[in-house]
Amino acid sequence: MSALTLTLLSAIICCSLTEKPSNVSSPNIIILLMDDMGWGDLGVFGQPSKETPNLDAMAAEGMLLPNFYTANPLCSPSRAALLTGRLPVRNGFYTTNGHARNAYTPQEIVGGISKDEILLPQMLKKKGYVSKIVGKWHLGHRPHHLPLENGFDEWFGAPNCHFGPYNSSIRPNIPVYNNSEMLGRYYEDFKIDRKTGESNLTQIYLLEGLEFIQRQTVARRPFFLYWAADATHAPVYASKRFLGKSQRGRYGDAVMELDYSIGQIMSWLKTLGIDDNTFVFFTSDNGAALISAPKEGGSNGPFLCGKETTFEGGMREPAIAWWPGHIKKGTVSFQLSNVMDLFTTSLALAGISPPDDRTLDGLDLTPVLLKQSTTLQNRPIFYYRGNELMAVRLGQYKAHYWTWSNSWEEFKKGINFCPGQEVPDVTTHDQKEHTLQPIIFHLGRDPGEKYPISVLTKEYQNVLSGISPVVEQHKKTLVPGIPQLNMCDVAVMNWAPAGCEKLGKCLKVPKSEPLKCDWPH
Amino acid sequence: MSALTLTLLSAIICCSLTEKPSNVSSPNIIILLMDDMGWGDLGVFGQPSKETPNLDAMAAEGMLLPNFYTANPLCSPSRAALLTGRLPVRNGFYTTNGHARNAYTPQEIVGGISKDEILLPQMLKKKGYVSKIVGKWHLGHRPHHLPLENGFDEWFGAPNCHFGPYNSSIRPNIPVYNNSEMLGRYYEDFKIDRKTGESNLTQIYLLEGLEFIQRQTVARRPFFLYWAADATHAPVYASKRFLGKSQRGRYGDAVMELDYSIGQIMSWLKTLGIDDNTFVFFTSDNGAALISAPKEGGSNGPFLCGKETTFEGGMREPAIAWWPGHIKKGTVSFQLSNVMDLFTTSLALAGISPPDDRTLDGLDLTPVLLKQSTTLQNRPIFYYRGNELMAVRLGQYKAHYWTWSNSWEEFKKGINFCPGQEVPDVTTHDQKEHTLQPIIFHLGRDPGEKYPISVLTKEYQNVLSGISPVVEQHKKTLVPGIPQLNMCDVAVMNWAPAGCEKLGKCLKVPKSEPLKCDWPH
Numbered sequence A, B: 001m002s003a004l005t006l007t008l009l010s011a012i013i014c015c016s017l018t019e020k021p022s023n024v025s026s027p028n029i030i031i032l033l034m035d036d037m038g039w040g041d042l043g044v045f046g047q048p049s050k051e052t053p054n055l056d057a058m059a060a061e062g063m064l065l066p067n068f069y070t071a072n073p074l075c076s077p078s079r080a081a082l083l084t085g086r087l088p089v090r091n092g093f094y095t096t097n098g099h100a101r102n103a104y105t106p107q108e109i110v111g112g113i114s115k116d117e118i119l120l121p122q123m124l125k126k127k128g129y130v131s132k133i134v135g136k137w138h139l140g141h142r143p144h145h146l147p148l149e150n151g152f153d154e155w156f157g158a159p160n161c162h163f164g165p166y167n168s169s170i171r172p173n174i175p176v177y178n179n180s181e182m183l184g185r186y187y188e189d190f191k192i193d194r195k196t197g198e199s200n201l202t203q204i205y206l207l208e209g210l211e212f213i214q215r216q217t218v219a220r221r222p223f224f225l226y227w228a229a230d231a232t233h234a235p236v237y238a239s240k241r242f243l244g245k246s247q248r249g250r251y252g253d254a255v256m257e258l259d260y261s262i263g264q265i266m267s268w269l270k271t272l273g274i275d276d277n278t279f280v281f282f283t284s285d286n287g288a289a290l291i292s293a294p295k296e297g298g299s300n301g302p303f304l305c306g307k308e309t310t311f312e313g314g315m316r317e318p319a320i321a322w323w324p325g326h327i328k329k330g331t332v333s334f335q336l337s338n339v340m341d342l343f344t345t346s347l348a349l350a351g352i353s354p355p356d357d358r359t360l361d362g363l364d365l366t367p368v369l370l371k372q373s374t375t376l377q378n379r380p381i382f383y384y385r386g387n388e389l390m391a392v393r394l395g396q397y398k399a400h401y402w403t404w405s406n407s408w409e410e411f412k413k414g415i416n417f418c419p420g421q422e423v424p425d426v427t428t429h430d431q432k433e434h435t436l437q438p439i440i441f442h443l444g445r446d447p448g449e450k451y452p453i454s455v456l457t458k459e460y461q462n463v464l465s466g467i468s469p470v471v472e473q474h475k476k477t478l479v480p481g482i483p484q485l486n487m488c489d490v491a492v493m494n495w496a497p498a499g500c501e502k503l504g505k506c507l508k509v510p511k512s513e514p515l516k517c518d519w520p521h
Helices: A003-016 A053-061 A075-084 A120-127 A201-219 A250-271 A340-350 A366-371 A408-412 A458-477 B003-016 B053-061 B075-084 B120-127 B201-219 B250-271 B340-350 B366-371 B408-412 B458-477
Strands: A028-034 A130-135 A154-157 A175-178 A181-185 A223-228 A278-284 A320-322 A381-385 A388-394 A397-400 A439-442 B028-034 B130-135 B154-157 B175-178 B181-185 B223-228 B278-284 B320-322 B381-385 B388-394 B397-400 B439-442
Touching: A028 A075, A028 A201, A028 A250, A028 A340, A053 A250, A053 A278, A053 A320, A075 A120, A075 A340, A120 A130, A120 A223, A120 A340, A130 A201, A154 A201, A201 A223, A201 A250, A250 A278, A278 A340, A340 A366, A388 A458, A397 A458, A439 A458, B028 B075, B028 B201, B028 B250, B028 B340, B053 B250, B053 B278, B053 B320, B075 B120, B075 B340, B120 B130, B120 B223, B120 B340, B130 B201, B154 B201, B201 B223, B201 B250, B250 B278, B278 B340, B340 B366, B388 B458, B397 B458, B439 B458
Parallel strands: A028 A223, A028 A278, A130 A154, A130 A223, B028 B223, B028 B278, B130 B154, B130 B223
Antiparallel strands: A154 A175, A175 A181, A278 A320, A381 A388, A388 A397, A397 A439, B154 B175, B175 B181, B278 B320, B381 B388, B388 B397, B397 B439
């Protein structure tokens, strides 16, 4: 955004807000969700290039959560889990087409978020929250799957990844929506220069976020902003001002621009005087995509492998909670926590009871965030890949019941989820079962999952006897949801999104040919 | 140290220092040198366990140097380089017994620091500095090699690593000296419980440091304190108060105690009112020893391999410069720099001209530290292993001319310098020459050295044509020093150190049997 725009926005504010807004009981909620950004991409988490002064400052002013997880090592299920507070295997964001396969929502997917699920913005309505998503949705792109049909009041962004450019006959370019109608398409109306990496999208998303915050503040309505920028997902992009500015190329440039934008959002809250009434949480949807590294992928710091895997590099996420006057400055909580907790925690902050007709996997983290409580210490973390429980973390220990990175077939073609890393029996290219004798790591001493604890030790036996009943209980009580990511069809692609007529951008829809989606890893 | 001791020390100070010491022109210099601590062991460099609030605060109050290097991936040569400002291949801290082998100063070593070398404390005397080393010396343990014979005025610590316990016939325990006489021996008089990891050594070193600082401050003499604690070198230890306190076991406990101690030193400087007249530099001697991990070894964060190797994990070091009012708060400098610069920079701070009769490898970093200058940008980093130039970094690029981790023979016995990591053609177990076609990495995009740049690219050719003349020039002008680490002899071990008579701790010296030392890696 230009300095001019910001000045204009400030002018609007200073004239409309003559007094500081009253401290309403329900704080505003902002979730800043990055796309494929790794744990190791933040300065405060050790990125040598130190591109994130604003996020580092946010951590210094808030709470850092080094043991924060996603619910799935891939974008769509992770996002569905965040918004429903439930594991993908419960909310249907998985496939049964193959064992332990990652599924998501490419544009040929037939499914999306089920009408049986309750999403965070739907719940927040009970207390009058206005909700907006800026950026990537990824919970299905057919009309009934879109954000405004699922609790959001506003949307600016796209239903799918910004892959492309595509031609208009075999595969249409992804639409960008403003609320319920398309505004244009990537590469056509919203430029991303695949050669130089230049795009103004992050600046547009920033402006959309600032404008929404400002509007709700003036109207004195509590708001939920789900800011889901995607500049760090390949093809990575940055605007001209940031290109070439980082130590590590285009990926780092994108991180710098996102960090800058988050700094703008934080300072906007202070300018508007709503910082002490706004809870902000920063995280990412899954680990850095090492298949796109080093030119278009990030860093998982000391962790093993990356996106697509249930090793720490795939599922441990950078996480910062910020709420001046409520969350103690400069604190670190080692609480095991995850994206699904954001659902339950947001409801607790808003003073809304969570739905009681379904199993929720998210916990209410407010005792941890507001009182540095450690009472939630014994909660486990479940690492799923598709329909399989691959691993479980309890306390400092993680037990792998199944391992695999990707198939030998893919690996031989050069697709590698663990480049430069090889832990025997762990980063396997077969789906390898260890149910009878899980591979156990101590994640405190060994965050990189490189030193399996010998099965002959007392430590191993003690750990196993603690984890086994947790796994048993989980499996015994789990009722999987109906899998939503099994069927694909070229006819459901973004040929003619709502609003295309006005723009003359409707494309011819091909004949429907439903078939089982192929999920190779 | 007990709270009581600190109170007593404070009482001494408050009564002896009635006015703030005048701001003398030559600042005090403190170098805090850790032992086998890795880049990834600091919170600010991404350790998930976040054990270093004091070091993180030091970084926030000073300058972080993410591109800081040691001169050798092993303790003795690294320390010799720090104190002489010269590469080990120049100052003699290497061996010619084998090609590209790491050598150091175990107690059977005959050699040590040459009388031809000029050490930092010798130079600092020109401006009246009083110098003390607290902790590990490691530049030779025969009488003429010891600190007080080489420029230091005071010493409290040991000449060698705290390995042991040894019996008194085949191998004596290492002595602990107070100045020029032994005070006792490790495991006998200075306890380290190998089973529990308990030892008060760090507390003793802390007190020695605080007491020295206090004494020089009262006497109004500029001082150089070289605080070389060794709790993070295996066998790692911590005092009772810290044992079991970290998230990652005994190693993390040791880090917490070192961090606490550094916090005490920094706050002591403030209490004494000499913080704005004291330059403090924190770093480590080499990368974390992954052979001791995960129970007794640290973390190299995102970097490849560890101690003993010329990959980034072996030679990239955590580094923080601190000098309130002179070094700008919260800055990051990407300057390529190394331990040898501490020699030259300390002289510049003290206003002393460096020796002009020899080649120095250290640069004066004061423009970088005090003015955030970037004029030193084109300086290379040389990665030596023993007598071989293994790799060179210039700007963001690193070219490997030779690779090896350790021999197949050792590797098959379970000695692994790169556990869980394997980069084809890079982490080799043969000494592999790549002189004609070096393996090149971009350390910005790829700090973990996992993605070699293809030799077919223009980028590779451009980089090579920039690095080649630098390497050629270096090799052409290099005059290796006489190797000091070739000969070993059981007779030179610490059987009867000075002062042993008074303590009744002299042991029988066996017959001299000089032989070439065996350096296996």
